[in-house]
Amino acid sequence: MPLGEFEVIARYFTRATPRRDVLLGVGDDAALLAPPPGQALVAATDTLVEGRHFLPGTPPLSVGHNALAVNLSDLAAMGADPAWALLALSLPDPDERWLEEFAGGLHALATRHGVALVGGDTVSGPLVVTVAVLGFVPADAALRRSGAKPGDAVYVSGTPGVAAAGLDLLRRGVMTFESRDPRVQRMLFAEPRLALGRALRGRASAAMDVSDGLLGDLDKLARASTVGAVLELERLPIAPMLADAYDRAQCERLVLHGGDDYELLFTMPADGAAARAAEIAEQAGCAVHRIGRIVAGEGVRCLREGREEPVTGGGYDHFAH
Amino acid sequence: MPLGEFEVIARYFTRATPRRDVLLGVGDDAALLAPPPGQALVAATDTLVEGRHFLPGTPPLSVGHNALAVNLSDLAAMGADPAWALLALSLPDPDERWLEEFAGGLHALATRHGVALVGGDTVSGPLVVTVAVLGFVPADAALRRSGAKPGDAVYVSGTPGVAAAGLDLLRRGVMTFESRDPRVQRMLFAEPRLALGRALRGRASAAMDVSDGLLGDLDKLARASTVGAVLELERLPIAPMLADAYDRAQCERLVLHGGDDYELLFTMPADGAAARAAEIAEQAGCAVHRIGRIVAGEGVRCLREGREEPVTGGGYDHFAH
Numbered sequence: 001m002p003l004g005e006f007e008v009i010a011r012y013f014t015r016a017t018p019r020r021d022v023l024l025g026v027g028d029d030a031a032l033l034a035p036p037p038g039q040a041l042v043a044a045t046d047t048l049v050e051g052r053h054f055l056p057g058t059p060p061l062s063v064g065h066n067a068l069a070v071n072l073s074d075l076a077a078m079g080a081d082p083a084w085a086l087l088a089l090s091l092p093d094p095d096e097r098w099l100e101e102f103a104g105g106l107h108a109l110a111t112r113h114g115v116a117l118v119g120g121d122t123v124s125g126p127l128v129v130t131v132a133v134l135g136f137v138p139a140d141a142a143l144r145r146s147g148a149k150p151g152d153a154v155y156v157s158g159t160p161g162v163a164a165a166g167l168d169l170l171r172r173g174v175m176t177f178e179s180r181d182p183r184v185q186r187m188l189f190a191e192p193r194l195a196l197g198r199a200l201r202g203r204a205s206a207a208m209d210v211s212d213g214l215l216g217d218l219d220k221l222a223r224a225s226t227v228g229a230v231l232e233l234e235r236l237p238i239a240p241m242l243a244d245a246y247d248r249a250q251c252e253r254l255v256l257h258g259g260d261d262y263e264l265l266f267t268m269p270a271d272g273a274a275a276r277a278a279e280i281a282e283q284a285g286c287a288v289h290r291i292g293r294i295v296a297g298e299g300v301r302c303l304r305e306g307r308e309e310p311v312t313g314g315g316y317d318h319f320a321h
Numbered sequence: 322m323p324l325g326e327f328e329v330i331a332r333y334f335t336r337a338t339p340r341r342d343v344l345l346g347v348g349d350d351a352a353l354l355a356p357p358p359g360q361a362l363v364a365a366t367d368t369l370v371e372g373r374h375f376l377p378g379t380p381p382l383s384v385g386h387n388a389l390a391v392n393l394s395d396l397a398a399m400g401a402d403p404a405w406a407l408l409a410l411s412l413p414d415p416d417e418r419w420l421e422e423f424a425g426g427l428h429a430l431a432t433r434h435g436v437a438l439v440g441g442d443t444v445s446g447p448l449v450v451t452v453a454v455l456g457f458v459p460a461d462a463a464l465r466r467s468g469a470k471p472g473d474a475v476y477v478s479g480t481p482g483v484a485a486a487g488l489d490l491l492r493r494g495v496m497t498f499e500s501r502d503p504r505v506q507r508m509l510f511a512e513p514r515l516a517l518g519r520a521l522r523g524r525a526s527a528a529m530d531v532s533d534g535l536l537g538d539l540d541k542l543a544r545a546s547t548v549g550a551v552l553e554l555e556r557l558p559i560a561p562m563l564a565d566a567y568d569r570a571q572c573e574r575l576v577l578h579g580g581d582d583y584e585l586l587f588t589m590p591a592d593g594a595a596a597r598a599a600e601i602a603e604q605a606g607c608a609v610h611r612i613g614r615i616v617a618g619e620g621v622r623c624l625r626e627g628r629e630e631p632v633t634g635g636g637y638d639h640f641a642h
Contacts, residue, residue, distance in 0.1 A: 078349070
């Protein structure tokens with residue numbers, strides 16, 4: 001006998017939370033929450049569609065992880081502390097094993113970052129997962145896309161492109177979802193950079209998360225700041241596991257156009273940037289790499305050893321591809 | 322040439338808002354909002370799936386209206402003032418006319434209730450619309466499902482069942498989406514009862530919105546309050562347009578099992594209930610009808626002129642049907 005909607009919510013998505021700011025969680029018409037005084041509320045929502053944002057057959061543990069992670073990454077990009085999440089889940093059948101694993105992936109990530117699932121909706125339909133997250137940041141410390149100034153240094157965290165390599169391996173059938181290969185694992189379970197977002201408060205002039213590819217996202221950051229940007233191709237961080245497996249051009253394509261690593265792209269005044277970057281990396285527990293600079297004007301130009309080089313291919317657009 | 326995701330968001334979902342508590346709206350990684358001090362934040366999310374929650378071919382104006390209305394109804398049921406909304410839209414093609422009408426329906430309702438659309442995500446996929454809404458209520462005035470006590474009177478607002486009649490007319494092809502018939506119009510554009518929710522603050526002992534049918538929802542309210550309920554069938558409010566078109570048994574089925582009118586179900590202490598109900602109706606600008614009472618025990622019993630009568634059919638469950 002199939003599970004009913006209310007049973008699904010009760011069994012898989014209702015968990016006790018240690019958060020004392022949840023006055024009323026899952027189970028009523030809406031959640032009642034107590035925001036901390038004096039901070040801005042930060043709100044984001046993202047949707048994952050099967051076949052579009054994740055491959056058919058993706059382990060539900062990963063779908064649950066990423067449905068929340070993609071949203072937490074948005075909060076990280078604002079420098080925010082996440083607090084609460086709402087889940088809207090449309091799925092074809094309330095398959096118990098699928099639901100249990102999905103909920104496990106979502107709750108594990110939520111627990112790691114102190115997030116309480118406070119409400120939601122489960123409906124029968126195509127596999128589409130939407131999460132909305134809420135968090136806080138001191139209003140004047142929020143990181144926006146629009147603060148970059150000519151002369152600022154451009155940074156990216158970690159080693160973007162690894163998840164894209166994992167996706168490619170899965171797509172081509174070279175590896176399966178069960179593979180322990182770190183590229184596949186990155187694709188399935190990349191961790192949003194919340195500690196980095198906090199470390200950037202008061203230090204970064206602009207920030208965003210890399211969700212549509214480094215090149216396209218830098219273009220968006222530059223547009224929001226009404227500036228241009230120069231990307232120095234020889235500075236792109238290439239993970240050793242990519243350098244070992246692909247030639248330089250392939251590595252750069254993965255880094256410039258891949259988008260599922262949840263890395264952050266940010267800018268800082270160039271003056272003292274190196275020392276500040278070292279502090280940030282220490283505080284966040286992850287590497288940050290200087291990859292270019294903000295300039296007056298508009299658009300993103302790519303340089304290699306100082307000479308301009310055209311780069312083909314754009315950022316990921318969920319309607320265009 | 323198809324519209325890109327970013328163009329869709331910029332063109333259809335980015336509007337100026339008079340709300341001064343929106344520090345940063347659509348266009349960054351997340352929205353920055355300023356909740357009012359001293360109130361609880363109220364959060365809800367609901368999903369509409371084509372073919373499940375609305376008929377294929379439903380005018381996009383109605384889809385946009387209902388995607389927000391179903392969420393505002395949840396806030397009404399908490400006695401909350403709505404403030405902000407997030408939209409996650411998965412649709413097969415970024416058809417410009419569809420998007421324009423959809424956005425028109427959503428924005429018209431948002432404007433009527435002072436709601437600002439502050440963020441969202443648009444993706445290519447099956448037609449699935451998820452909205453999350455945020456609002457406020459003084460924490461001690463929030464209406465919950467769990468406060469009903471034995472002896473309380475049970476009330477419902479307006480005339481539920483009219484939207485279900487409209488849906489039936491559309492399903493059977495008796496009328497089209499273009500019909501001006503008030504039953505079809507109710508199905509397409511029922512208005513959430515926000516003024517009623519406010520009027521119930523400090524007066525209702527429990528409340529919820531009727532989304533899965535009056536009978537099933539009264540059962541949920543009773544469960545949440547660990548009480549039972551008696552529904553007096555002869556007291557059910559039957560809209561004249563239903564009474565004119567259907568026999569009594571059909572009318573009762575529509576009222577007991579229909580769910581798209583956004584009416585509120587609530588309980589109040591029986592002592593002085595009639596006078597209080599009159600004040601509420603006056604303040605909310607809508608009729609409220611006493612339909613039963615809360616009793617000790619569990620479950621919902623239906624009485625007709627004091628004699629128990631079994632009622633077949635249950636509430637709407639989005640997985641079971």
